Amino acid sequence: MKASDFEPVPSRDTFSRRVAVLAFWAALLMVLWHFLPVVEAWLAPSGSGERTVTARGDLAEDEKATIELFEKSRDSVVYISTAQLVQDVWTRNIFAVPRGTGSGFIWDDAGHVVTNFHVIEGASEATVKLADGRDYKAALVGASPAHDIAVLRIGVGFKRPPPVPIGTSHDLKVGQKVFAIGNPFGLDWSLTTGIVSALDRSLPNERGGPPIEHLIQTDAAINPGNSGGPLLDSAGRLIGINTAIYSPSGASAGIGFAVPVDTVRRVVPQLIKTGKYIRPALGIEADELLNQRLAALTGVKGVYVLRVQPGSAAEKAGIVGAARGPEGLVPGDVITALDGTPVDGLPKLLSLLDEHQVGDVVRLTLRRGEATREVQVALQPGT
Template structure:
């Protein structure tokens, strides 16, 4: 007979944004079945009847390594827990009743049709960064929150205030009015390696101060889930259990140093499947420092269109190296141009770090403050060179001037005779060409393809990715569909984005 525990009914509020960690349902286990064989083995002299079926037990083992690792996890948990907080959010929403009461007297319908205020709640985690109350968490934990309650490790609660948010990295900074707190130290991102032990701490399902352990399963993961596919991503992957409510909590190494902010999971059920993602401190720390120092996020700007180095670009551009990031074009009188960088140059190293992928170089440049100097090693048709670039500030105007950008999971490049020729078009001087497209992104699910040209949006001819982004944002604000005119080969098509 199976003895089952009575099901517990618990709805634990949490926010769910795409693949970002938040919200779920708990189930209860079953009591183990009675095992008649096990009962027989426990009877005196019963083992004599089974000698011919059993094996000799393992010899005594040296458990010193296992005991040492267990002690290490215990030490990390004890050290890091005072720096971990639970964040409870409230969001007020106005809703209209869907069905009006029957028998309403004429002329008073508007009394029942007025918006009514509803309050939703959510739960997430955070980590204390300074003794005077600055806390690092996820943007999606506090986004649109009207109120924040922060619970400390000692069980006390205090009101929190949002200092700044950055949807493009899913990082947010909040502040509480407390002194003498125990901040967590930052780890060195260059020392994080695949296979390293790590510990995640947070409030999964509202169970505050929960500790899970695992290893770093991968680095430099890009999932296209931050900033509508237009964000800066460089996730650490871990198999430490991360569940709804862990969002914003710390991922630490065995020294108790912060190496990441737990953010997302890959799961069909919404619960941990052994694949979790954390924002590395290499992305989170510059955002935190910029918000605290200036109240906003300031990013470096190179002023160059970047492209991958692969078999196609090596053949097309006659490159002499097989790894790095190729400079497709540069803006006049911008940092790359002033440093002497030219189209066709391949960036192989920046500030002593090997450049392997376009997104990693883009992330690194964006993480530097305006005015920063970065040293780049480049290859120019087989001739190695070194240049120093003085970065400007990445602004909407700078991006609009450049025209190239990412949106909806697509890399968009203004159509010129040169860019159009690469995709088989001639006499094309306007519109945005989709040069890259992430699988299952917003634009991919809308039926767009690499090589498509978005000629206009809402009747406006397009010249830049920022222009398209602004038009779609305005359509969304007005709650109206946006009509896109596409060109695919020799066909023109109409796509309606709702």
């Protein structure tokens, strides 16, 4: 083997020098990179740092319309704060404890304010704040828990705020624009926009009784504090009262509900006149739980009349209730439709009746056994 066959082995000192050179250049590059912005600023031409404002141009037509709607509607919306009177067990002093806040709107020139019932429920007093900053103690005129509607009244001597214009809700279309004004989380007079997401929704009534029917579903942001505020159409007309949200977190999740203005127009005048809402009724007795059982047994959906009240509108129309026979309960008439609209249970019947007024005549479709007939009934005041 020759000596030339062996490659020279680099010394340890040579390897160390190479590592040191690479480390030096790496460190130099890092330093240069770090100070690059400083060098660029030093080389750049000097100036004041001011920028010229770019001309905005005209607002879009839909923006102008939204701004005009808010400016016209703002004064009709109010902020409501409630308190509950409590007594100190030691001193016997009575003082007010803040309970909650909500929204409302001016209904008429007499100072009536409409809001949700749950906004003032359980409160001992309420204060209404106008958009111009004035505060007034409010008196409760009347309430309908079944519709989640309440009417307050304030004494406004001068500079009366304008009532919100009234629209209709029976002709709403899914997809049309809506606007909600209220006081979410106490942030007063806030505007949110969206569309009608769905119509004729129903929600369980948290205070018991039949569910709240015919609600408007919207994706306009509705949060705690918006309750009782107006839902407006693009013409600035009232089409509903913001009443509830669907959200596990308690904040807006894009699903809000409003009581339709057609219901408001039917309920509020009664509350102002009598302090309560009198439901139109037939004068029958029925039970929804038993109703469901009978429908499952017989296969016939409807409202099974258990008893007809003596002297009632139902008795005058010849409606027959259930009777006790040798073999148990013998079903009487089953209400299967009202004015041609199918009735599948007691909540549906109550909802359809609620669209009428006392004295209206409705057409009921009845079934008993295999026979079907129709009768006319003049609605009476409910109890």
